[in-house]
Amino acid sequence: MLRLFPILTLVFMVGPVTAGLIGTFLPSFGILPALGGDGASLDPWRALLAQPGLWQSVRLSLFNGLAATAISVAIVMLFCAAWQGTRIFRAVQRLLSPILSVPHATAAFGLAFLIAPSGWMARLVAPFMGWDRPPELAILHDPLGIAMVIGLVTKEIPFLFLMTLAALPQADTERTAQVTASLGYGRITGWFKATLPRIYPQIRLPVLAVLAYSTSVVDVAIILGPTTPAPLAVRILGWLSDPDLAKRFMASSGAVLQLALVLIAMAVWLSAEKIIGVLGRRAMVDGRRLAHDGWLRHVGAGLAIIAVGAVILGLVVLFMWSIAGFWAFPDILPRNFSLRLWGREFGALGDSLLVTLMIGVPSVLIAVALVLGCLENEVRRGLRRHKAVMWLIYLPLLVPQISFMFGLQVFFTLIGLERTLTSVVLVHLVFVLPYVFLSLSDPFRALDPRYGQTALCLGASPTRVFWQVRLPLLTRAVLTAMAVGLAVTVGQYLPTLLIGAGRFATVTTEAVALAAGGDRRMIGIYGLLQMLLPFAGFAFALLIPAVVFAKRRGMGGMGDRGGNNAT
Amino acid sequence: MKDSMTTSQTPEASKSQHAQHAQHAQHGQDGLELCDIAIRLGDRVLVDLDLVIAPGEIVTLMGPSGSGKSSLLGHICGTLPAAFDVQGAVRLNGRVLDGLAPQDRHVGILFQDDLLFPHLSVGGNLAFALPASIKGRAERKARIDNALESAGLAEFADRDPATLSGGQRARVALMRVLLSQPGALLLDEPFSKLDSDLRDQIKSFVFDLARQNHLPTLMVTHDPEDAQAAHGRVISLD
Numbered sequence: 001m002l003r004l005f006p007i008l009t010l011v012f013m014v015g016p017v018t019a020g021l022i023g024t025f026l027p028s029f030g031i032l033p034a035l036g037g038d039g040a041s042l043d044p045w046r047a048l049l050a051q052p053g054l055w056q057s058v059r060l061s062l063f064n065g066l067a068a069t070a071i072s073v074a075i076v077m078l079f080c081a082a083w084q085g086t087r088i089f090r091a092v093q094r095l096l097s098p099i100l101s102v103p104h105a106t107a108a109f110g111l112a113f114l115i116a117p118s119g120w121m122a123r124l125v126a127p128f129m130g131w132d133r134p135p136e137l138a139i140l141h142d143p144l145g146i147a148m149v150i151g152l153v154t155k156e157i158p159f160l161f162l163m164t165l166a167a168l169p170q171a172d173t174e175r176t177a178q179v180t181a182s183l184g185y186g187r188i189t190g191w192f193k194a195t196l197p198r199i200y201p202q203i204r205l206p207v208l209a210v211l212a213y214s215t216s217v218v219d220v221a222i223i224l225g226p227t228t229p230a231p232l233a234v235r236i237l238g239w240l241s242d243p244d245l246a247k248r249f250m251a252s253s254g255a256v257l258q259l260a261l262v263l264i265a266m267a268v269w270l271s272a273e274k275i276i277g278v279l280g281r282r283a284m285v286d287g288r289r290l291a292h293d294g295w296l297r298h299v300g301a302g303l304a305i306i307a308v309g310a311v312i313l314g315l316v317v318l319f320m321w322s323i324a325g326f327w328a329f330p331d332i333l334p335r336n337f338s339l340r341l342w343g344r345e346f347g348a349l350g351d352s353l354l355v356t357l358m359i360g361v362p363s364v365l366i367a368v369a370l371v372l373g374c375l376e377n378e379v380r381r382g383l384r385r386h387k388a389v390m391w392l393i394y395l396p397l398l399v400p401q402i403s404f405m406f407g408l409q410v411f412f413t414l415i416g417l418e419r420t421l422t423s424v425v426l427v428h429l430v431f432v433l434p435y436v437f438l439s440l441s442d443p444f445r446a447l448d449p450r451y452g453q454t455a456l457c458l459g460a461s462p463t464r465v466f467w468q469v470r471l472p473l474l475t476r477a478v479l480t481a482m483a484v485g486l487a488v489t490v491g492q493y494l495p496t497l498l499i500g501a502g503r504f505a506t507v508t509t510e511a512v513a514l515a516a517g518g519d520r521r522m523i524g525i526y527g528l529l530q531m532l533l534p535f536a537g538f539a540f541a542l543l544i545p546a547v548v549f550a551k552r553r554g555m556g557g558m559g560d561r562g563g564n565n566a567t
Numbered sequence: 568m569k570d571s572m573t574t575s576q577t578p579e580a581s582k583s584q585h586a587q588h589a590q591h592a593q594h595g596q597d598g599l600e601l602c603d604i605a606i607r608l609g610d611r612v613l614v615d616l617d618l619v620i621a622p623g624e625i626v627t628l629m630g631p632s633g634s635g636k637s638s639l640l641g642h643i644c645g646t647l648p649a650a651f652d653v654q655g656a657v658r659l660n661g662r663v664l665d666g667l668a669p670q671d672r673h674v675g676i677l678f679q680d681d682l683l684f685p686h687l688s689v690g691g692n693l694a695f696a697l698p699a700s701i702k703g704r705a706e707r708k709a710r711i712d713n714a715l716e717s718a719g720l721a722e723f724a725d726r727d728p729a730t731l732s733g734g735q736r737a738r739v740a741l742m743r744v745l746l747s748q749p750g751a752l753l754l755d756e757p758f759s760k761l762d763s764d765l766r767d768q769i770k771s772f773v774f775d776l777a778r779q780n781h782l783p784t785l786m787v788t789h790d791p792e793d794a795q796a797a798h799g800r801v802i803s804l805d
Contacts, residue, residue, distance in 0.1 A: 382648045450678050453646040456669035457676045458696040458747040468695065472686040553729035554685025 005373030023407025065215025110314020
């Protein structure tokens with residue numbers, strides 16, 4: 001029975017991706033009997049190539065994806081190199097979970113409210129510049145996509161930081177830093193020469209996931225990205241939503257092109273890695289120490305704090321708009337506050353929260369059960385994790401969502417599940433599973449195996465050991481994984497929209513839909529509403545173990561990742 | 568989540584097993600028999616040993632770390648990973664242990680850490696070990712209170728294990744093993760993490776109880792003082 005869990009997990013994770021890719025690939029060559037596409041043809045591709053500004057869209061996606069990834073990785077590496085093991089490092093570490101739980105769309109809205117010509121930052125400098133109306137600058141939706149890149153960077157930094165933190169202990173970094181320092185190396189140089197080469201292999205997959213995401217993102221692009229033309233993924237969504245069903249064929253070709261684009265971006269990235277590797281190996285032994293790197297350390301801290309601060313400040317401004325009465329430019333604060341809009345929207349807010357939970361709760365529960373089953377199976381059968389498994393876990397995060405969502409829609413229609421709650425839960429599961437697995441596997445494997453052995457030797461059955469020993473010891477880790485999973489399902493835009501065919505109005509689909517309208521008060525309300533569930537999830541993950549194990553000191557100071565050891 | 572190995576057992580099953588094991592005892596030899604045990608990892612022979620430990624006897628196995636002492640204990644209680652290649656047979660009071668699940672072997676083990684479950688109270692830890700065949704809340708509580716009293720820890724049942732001293736925790740860990748009614752006791756460097764002033768006291772506590780309960784006891788250690796304190800046979804692995 002337990003052996004079925006890894007298979008089921010794989011089916012739920014890889015199955016929809018495969019079915020979706022096939023279901024996208026065939027229509028891109030004209031094959032989709034349901035819409036009258038009976039024979040193979042290149043017409044969809046001809047139509048796609050005839051789209052005005054196609055190459056501009058392609059270029060935007062490719063360059064912005066690579067740029068956002070490179071900048072995020074650079075900032076995270078610089079910050080870790082400069083500040084690992086210090087107080088500021090631990091302070092940023094503590095802010096991680098709450099910031100990670102902010103959905104992409106919320107962060108993007110917050111950033112928009114900060115940097116828009118009529119945004120909060122312009123209001124701050126307005127008195128000095130003598131502005132009495134918003135400057136005429138195309139800051140949001142700028143044709144180069146700079147705002148979009150910044151938006152992506154602020155949200156990718158926390159994710160990459162978390163992944164780097166998980167890799168650090170394996171390289172014995174604290175002592176490595178002592179050794180390089182005693183040899184006269186500056187902090188940053190020592191870290192880049194002695195630590196980075198050892199941890200990079202472990203963060204390569206997360207980096208590629210960030211690259212795939214940034215190259216094919218839809219929601220952030222709608223909120224911050226260029227519009228004439230938009231990046232490729234946004235245009236594909238437009239064609240998929242077109243009332244003219246014939247456009248679906250061209251959209252499929254676009255989706256295949258998007259997949260190719262992500263693969264090209266990965267190839268570029270991996271080649272750059274190789275080149276940097278060759279140059280780096282030479283630099284590693286050239287003896288240059290850059291002992292006085294104080295200024296660079298401050299740059300690193302500055303960039304990380306700006307990125308984190310932008311998300312937090314963005315949330316504050318979202319909140320202010322949601323309760324703002326009259327708020328003219330260039331006032332820094334609204335003239336008055338009002339809860340009128342919250343009151344008016346109250347019913348609608350409750351409905352979208354309910355829909356979000358209806359999708360999220362089953363996805364998270366199924367995901368946690370499957371992942372626990374996989375990990376328990378691993379422990380009981382003494383299996384070691386194979387390297388290829390990590391690629392499979394990352395697969396849903398490496399394939400662009402837009403490239404398999406349409407095909408998956410077709411597939412669900414074929415098996416009669418189109419537009420049902422089941423299909424939406426299943427598609428959310430595809431993305432919740434990898435994150436729950438990543439979040440739970442480390443603490444599970446770090447649990448001292450002798451607890452289990454002791455319990456077995458005391459006569460407890462393996463089933464009892466799981467329910468009465470391992471699971472309680474991992475309470476905090478399991479709850480944290482649930483919170484992570486919930487944050488992931490709440491943030492899903494494209495899958496909810498396309499697989500649900502608009503029938504499921506979650507807080508995120510509602511919020512992104514408001515982007516075009518530009519009603520700041522409504523955006524403020526829905527942006528905050530998106531935050532509510534992930535935040536509550538993480539709060540419960542902290543509170544429940546604290547209350548349940550209030551009288552068990554050994555269950556307290558187990559660190560953020562929970563349950564490592566109790567002695 | 569149902570267990571694939573279907574190893575969970577009802578109290579009845581465990582009772583009948585006890586009965587069987589009593590029968591076997593008449594035919595086979597009492598105590599813990601390790602018949603021509605050879606443990607290999609790859610091409611390396613870690614342990615090669617033939618040994619019988621009588622009830623109440625304490626045998627010490629000495630050897631440097633990495634010599635496979637702990638692997639031998641793992642093999643006896645059935646938790647050794649499959650990567651090891653093991654030959655020979657293990658019998659406890661005439662019953663062959665090889666092939667049995669760990670929970671069906673009735674072999675207790677103490678590690679150098681007490682490994683008290685941090686989510687349970689002291690009493691909860693002991694109740695976890697007490698077989699389900701001992702029924703009735705009052706009866707179970709009495710057994711636990713008795714055990715605590717004999718360890719000099721009366722009134723400790725509701726305490727959080729994390730609030731106990733190292734010596735107290737070590738005693739609770741031993742009582743936990745004894746309450747599970749083992750047929751043999753394995754000690755994996757059980758004293759190495761204790762403060763030196765406590766060590767002698769805990770040693771005699773463990774050894775005395777092992778003898779009183781007529782448990783064949785196998786201790787692995789690299790500390791010659793442990794071996795001396797055990798007053799038993801000493802076998803060197805190297």
